[in-house]
Amino acid sequence: MDRDTADNVRRLEIDGATLLRQIERLGEIGRERDGGRTRLALSDQDKCARDQLVQWMKELELDVKIDPIGNIFGILYGEGESCADALMIGSHIDTVINAGPFDGVYGALSGLAVARAFRNAGVRPLRPLIVAAFTNEEGVRFQPDMMGSLFFTGGIPIDDVLATRGIDGAFLGEELRRIGYKGETEPSSLVPADYLELHVEQGPVLDSKQMEIGVVENLQGISWKRIEISGTANHAGTTPVSMRRDAGVAAARIVVFLRELALSSEGTRTTVGSLRFSPDLINVIPSNAVLTVDIRDPESARLADAEKQLLRFLEELRTKEGVELSVKSLARFEPVRFDEELASIIEDAAKKRGYSSMRITSGAGHDAQMLARVAKAAMIFVPSRGGISHNPAEYTPDELLLQGVHVLLDVAAGRLLKGGNKTEV
Numbered sequence: 465m466d467r468d469t470a471d472n473v474r475r476l477e478i479d480g481a482t483l484l485r486q487i488e489r490l491g492e493i494g495r496e497r498d499g500g501r502t503r504l505a506l507s508d509q510d511k512c513a514r515d516q517l518v519q520w521m522k523e524l525e526l527d528v529k530i531d532p533i534g535n536i537f538g539i540l541y542g543e544g545e546s547c548a549d550a551l552m553i554g555s556h557i558d559t560v561i562n563a564g565p566f567d568g569v570y571g572a573l574s575g576l577a578v579a580r581a582f583r584n585a586g587v588r589p590l591r592p593l594i595v596a597a598f599t600n601e602e603g604v605r606f607q608p609d610m611m612g613s614l615f616f617t618g619g620i621p622i623d624d625v626l627a628t629r630g631i632d633g634a635f636l637g638e639e640l641r642r643i644g645y646k647g648e649t650e651p652s653s654l655v656p657a658d659y660l661e662l663h664v665e666q667g668p669v670l671d672s673k674q675m676e677i678g679v680v681e682n683l684q685g686i687s688w689k690r691i692e693i694s695g696t697a698n699h700a701g702t703t704p705v706s707m708r709r710d711a712g713v714a715a716a717r718i719v720v721f722l723r724e725l726a727l728s729s730e731g732t733r734t735t736v737g738s739l740r741f742s743p744d745l746i747n748v749i750p751s752n753a754v755l756t757v758d759i760r761d762p763e764s765a766r767l768a769d770a771e772k773q774l775l776r777f778l779e780e781l782r783t784k785e786g787v788e789l790s791v792k793s794l795a796r797f798e799p800v801r802f803d804e805e806l807a808s809i810i811e812d813a814a815k816k817r818g819y820s821s822m823r824i825t826s827g828a829g830h831d832a833q834m835l836a837r838v839a840k841a842a843m844i845f846v847p848s849r850g851g852i853s854h855n856p857a858e859y860t861p862d863e864l865l866l867q868g869v870h871v872l873l874d875v876a877a878g879r880l881l882k883g884g885n886k887t888e889v
């Protein structure tokens with residue numbers, strides 16, 4: 465590394481106080497009475513968080529661009545105005561219902577913290593840095609999840625996206641226009657060479673092993689389905705059990721089957737996170753049940769096998785319980801391996817900072833899995849206390865949050881300035 469570069473690298477510092485203050489500020493948007501926050505994709509609360517993020521991007525004089533699905537990008541240009549060869553640092557700012565403060569927000573605002581480090585030091589990167597917040601990562605209101613990054617990487621046509629109907633009946637396209645985030649930027653103009661995402665682990669591995677940094681090697685495949693069961697509503701007191709077409713019992717059997725499937729597998733995880741009966745009354749046999757299925761596995765073949773087993777079980781259930789069944793696929797993503805070169809650069813950066821680290825598999829879905837289709841992609845995890853996430857109790861101490869962003873800065877500096885990593889100086 466030449467002298468000037470080494471000098472520039474040395475001047476880059478994360479403003480930790482501003483980062484922590486911004487995480488707290490975003491966490492106040494959509495605040496619930498019991499301490500969590502809800503910013504479902506394209507809701508009023510999401511708009512408010514987007515407006516705040518865009519304001520912070522403008523304060524850093526980033527060039528803000530919005531694409532047709534509402535993905536937000538803040539660009540710190542390199543030597544020219546082209547985004548070829550860019551490094552993108554991103555995540556999301558939408559949440560599940562009653563979420564913790566860090567999921568997504570930590571990664572997006574850490575990208576901003578890296579841009580701030582360049583601005584504060586008066587250092588211009590040689591390549592562009594793009595800070596990204598992708599639309600609808602959570603997939604709670606509109607499916608599939610990771611929708612913004614899926615669109616950005618060419619995995620779903622815009623017409624399908626805009627026609628997607630949410631769980632509240634709203635159309636995505638209308639909501640996007642309503643909150644003023646239907647942009648025009650052509651995604652292909654911003655496809656980066658490298659993508660980094662910093663995230664809380666959202667699981668118990670790092671915390672239980674007392675490790676400070678997770679170097680994410682791979683990410684589980686995901687299969688989401690919606691199953692609708694139709695039976696016959698009838699009187700709870702008069703209808704003999706043998707004469708029932710009970711959608712509720714059929715749904716319960718699916719829940720138990722999926723738990724047993726997971727227990728008998730080496731690595732499959734299964735969840736029924738939503739189950740609704742109708743008419744949903746104490747003395748009426750349910751005529752209808754709608755449930756969601758979430759199956760995940762880091763092994764592609766095992767994920768496909770779990771899906772097959774479920775479909776076979778549903779066929780048996782149809783006959784045994786005398787019910788009608790329909791199955792709709794809501795999301796289906798193969799497992800992903802992240803870029804090995806970037807993973808070892810992250811590992812090195814953690815080591816040079818004196819932080820303990822380990823290789824880890826991501827149990828959660830992330831925008832990085834979509835970006836891995838078009839760029840060299842990698843992820844950095846910090847521990848989640850007790851492995852709690854998608855819950856207001858999600859917690860990571862400030863010190864660990866800042867360690868994560870220091871590793872991110874070092875890796876980013878190595879990519880954005882000629883020569884190696886900051887810690888090599």
Ligand code: GLV
Nearest residue numbers: 602609827828829
């Ligand atoms: C995204 O949060 C997921 O469901 O993994």
Ligand code: MN
Nearest residue numbers: 567568601830
């Ligand atoms: Mn997330």
Ligand code: MN
Nearest residue numbers: 560567602854
């Ligand atoms: Mn999440």
